[in-house]
Amino acid sequence: MSEKEVKNTWAERSRSLEEIFEARIARDEKIEPKDWMPEKYRQTHIRQISQHAHSEVVGMLPEGNWITRAPSLRRKAALLAKIQDEAGHGLYLYSACETLGISRDELYEQLHSGKAKYSSIFNYPTITWADMGAIGWLVDGAAIINQVPLCNTSFGPYARAMVRVCKEESFHQRQGYEIMLTLCRGSEEQKAMAQDALNRWWWPSLMMLGPTDAESVHTEQSMKWKLKRKSNDELRQQFIDQTVPQADILGITMPDPDLKWNEKTGHYDFGEIDWEEFWQVVKGHGPCNKERMTARINAWNNGEWVRDAAMAHAEKNANKKVAKAS
Amino acid sequence: MSVKKKNWPLWEIFVRSKNGLEHRHFGSLHAADAEMAMENARDVYTRRNEGVSIWVVESKNITASNPAENGEMFEPAQDKVYRHPTFYHLPDEVKHM
Ligand SMILES: [Fe+2]
Ligand SMILES: [Fe+2]
Numbered sequence: 001m002s003e004k005e006v007k008n009t010w011a012e013r014s015r016s017l018e019e020i021f022e023a024r025i026a027r028d029e030k031i032e033p034k035d036w037m038p039e040k041y042r043q044t045h046i047r048q049i050s051q052h053a054h055s056e057v058v059g060m061l062p063e064g065n066w067i068t069r070a071p072s073l074r075r076k077a078a079l080l081a082k083i084q085d086e087a088g089h090g091l092y093l094y095s096a097c098e099t100l101g102i103s104r105d106e107l108y109e110q111l112h113s114g115k116a117k118y119s120s121i122f123n124y125p126t127i128t129w130a131d132m133g134a135i136g137w138l139v140d141g142a143a144i145i146n147q148v149p150l151c152n153t154s155f156g157p158y159a160r161a162m163v164r165v166c167k168e169e170s171f172h173q174r175q176g177y178e179i180m181l182t183l184c185r186g187s188e189e190q191k192a193m194a195q196d197a198l199n200r201w202w203w204p205s206l207m208m209l210g211p212t213d214a215e216s217v218h219t220e221q222s223m224k225w226k227l228k229r230k231s232n233d234e235l236r237q238q239f240i241d242q243t244v245p246q247a248d249i250l251g252i253t254m255p256d257p258d259l260k261w262n263e264k265t266g267h268y269d270f271g272e273i274d275w276e277e278f279w280q281v282v283k284g285h286g287p288c289n290k291e292r293m294t295a296r297i298n299a300w301n302n303g304e305w306v307r308d309a310a311m312a313h314a315e316k317n318a319n320k321k322v323a324k325a326s
Numbered sequence: 327m328s329v330k331k332k333n334w335p336l337w338e339i340f341v342r343s344k345n346g347l348e349h350r351h352f353g354s355l356h357a358a359d360a361e362m363a364m365e366n367a368r369d370v371y372t373r374r375n376e377g378v379s380i381w382v383v384e385s386k387n388i389t390a391s392n393p394a395e396n397g398e399m400f401e402p403a404q405d406k407v408y409r410h411p412t413f414y415h416l417p418d419e420v421k422h423m
Contacts, residue, residue: 035393084373091370095354098336104356105333161353168374307358311332314359 025225030156033099041225044218045155046100047116048227053093054111054118058292060086062126063135071129078175079132085168092164096157112297120278121208123286130183130190130197136176138198138205138243144169145239146209149229177246184250191252198247199255206270207278209236215275240268336385337363339370341377349381360384 018038024031031037060083067083070076094104110116121139126132147169150162183194210216210232222228230238240259247254258271280286334356340349352371357363363382371377391399407413416423 032393034390081373084369088370088373091355092353098354103333307334310358310362311334314362315332317359 022224025154028152029154030159031154032156040221042100044221044225044227045158046097046102048222049093049097049100049155049158050102050107050110051117051119053090053097053107054116055122056086056090056093058111058118058122058296059139060090061292061295062122062124062288063132065126066129066132069129070132075132075179082136082172082175085172089161089165089168092161093158096155096161099157108300112293112300114284114293117282119208120281120286121204123281123288123292124200124204125288128193128197130180130193131201133176133179133183133194134197134201136172136174137180137246138176138201139208140169140172140176141243142205142208142239144173145235150227152226152229154226180250180252184252194250195252198252202254202256203273203277204281206236206240206273207275209239211275211278212273237267240270244268334358337367337382338385338388339363339367340381340383341367341371342379343377345378349379352376354385357382 017036021031021037021041031041063079063083063086067076067079070079094107097107098104107116111118126135144166147162147166151159151166153159153162180194180197183190213219213231213233216232219228219231244254244259256271258269260269262269281289284290335358336354337357337360338354339352341352342349352367355363355366355370357366360382363384364380367380367382372380403409
């Protein structure tokens with residue numbers, strides 16, 4: 001066979017492998033790490049799963065700001081448990097990502113160098129206690145809407161991680177809403193604090209569900225691979241429809257004069273989202289981008305001696321065991 | 327300059343959710359040694375009473391079958407229908423069998 005013939009045969013073979021692969025996903029079969037997969041599938045999954053993992057980990061920082069200042073022991077225990085869950089979510093997702101043949105160190109390196117993204121919502125500051133309420137209610141609420149469909153995604157380790165994550169998220173949202181409820185039933189000042197937090201977190205929460213469908217580059221391929229089941233705009237509408245009545249119960253209002261129920265569509269109409277702000281934050285110009293990255297990089301660098309010491313200790317112990325046995 | 331130190335190895339975590347059930351694979355994590363893997367597994371995978379027993383196995387010690395060879399590996403079982411009870415035809419009068 002000539003070189004060209006060999007190449008053609010190879011191209012044909014991999015095309016048919018790809019067809020078999022796509023057919024498996026269409027039949028709702030799961031893909032497991034050692035199965036053959038197109039390189040693009042691998043890369044897309046590394047990108048999305050790691051971005052998701054980074055978001056869980058960076059997402060601990062805005063809430064970590066309030067652990068020592070939680071207003072009661074009950075709130076403090078709940079907030080600590082929630083943040084610990086987010087660390088767990090990061091770990092489930094990093095492990096799932098590593099099955100695709102990328103190391104944890106490479107993943108951290110991509111985060112620290114700015115090559116990998118994380119959810120832009122975590123670049124906003126948490127300036128009052130009410131922000132802990134608004135984050136649980138809105139940010140975890142929007143995350144749940146994003147994550148529930150992923151429990152059925154095609155890549156087995158990702159789907160299994162998402163099942164565990166979704167089980168744990170419900171408490172996050174409920175504890176946040178309870179904080180809001182307590183503030184709204186409190187003094188005038190407390191209710192004003194809750195309203196202020198809603199004012200600041202509402203729009204960024206809507207942006208969390210991603211760019212509009214017209215601007216979203218990955219949607220079609222992601223739908224095929226079940227990385228996405230509904231479009232960003234559908235998810236956003238679902239989030240708005242379920243959240244507005246919850247604000248009514250609190251007795252506070254969304255900072256959107258155009259928000260109103262539409263009898264005809266059976267959905268809420270809402271005002272224009274400031275996408276310029278979204279892209280600015282994604283590109284690194286949000287209020288806390290630098291602070292968040294500095295915190296992560298410092299945690300990694302300052303923890304190096306601990307990691308090395310633990311490894312040295314483990315090796316010493318292993319050698320001792322060998323010496324004893326011989 | 328110091329030499330690049332070794333990274334913490336990867337461990338696979340198996341949890342028995344209650345007595346009477348088998349240990350099931352829950353996920354993986356990095357730890358310096360088995361003892362640390364055990365402690366981390368407790369914190370990562372059993373924060374809500376998900377288990378009564380944990381096994382940790384260093385990932386490199388697992389030998390896995392290769393899905394590309396699933397044909398040779400599993401097809402021989404496919405044509406052995408005589409391993410299933412429905413292969414044997416008995417008259418309807420025969421009860422409890
Ligand atoms: Fe989470
Ligand atoms: Fe959460």
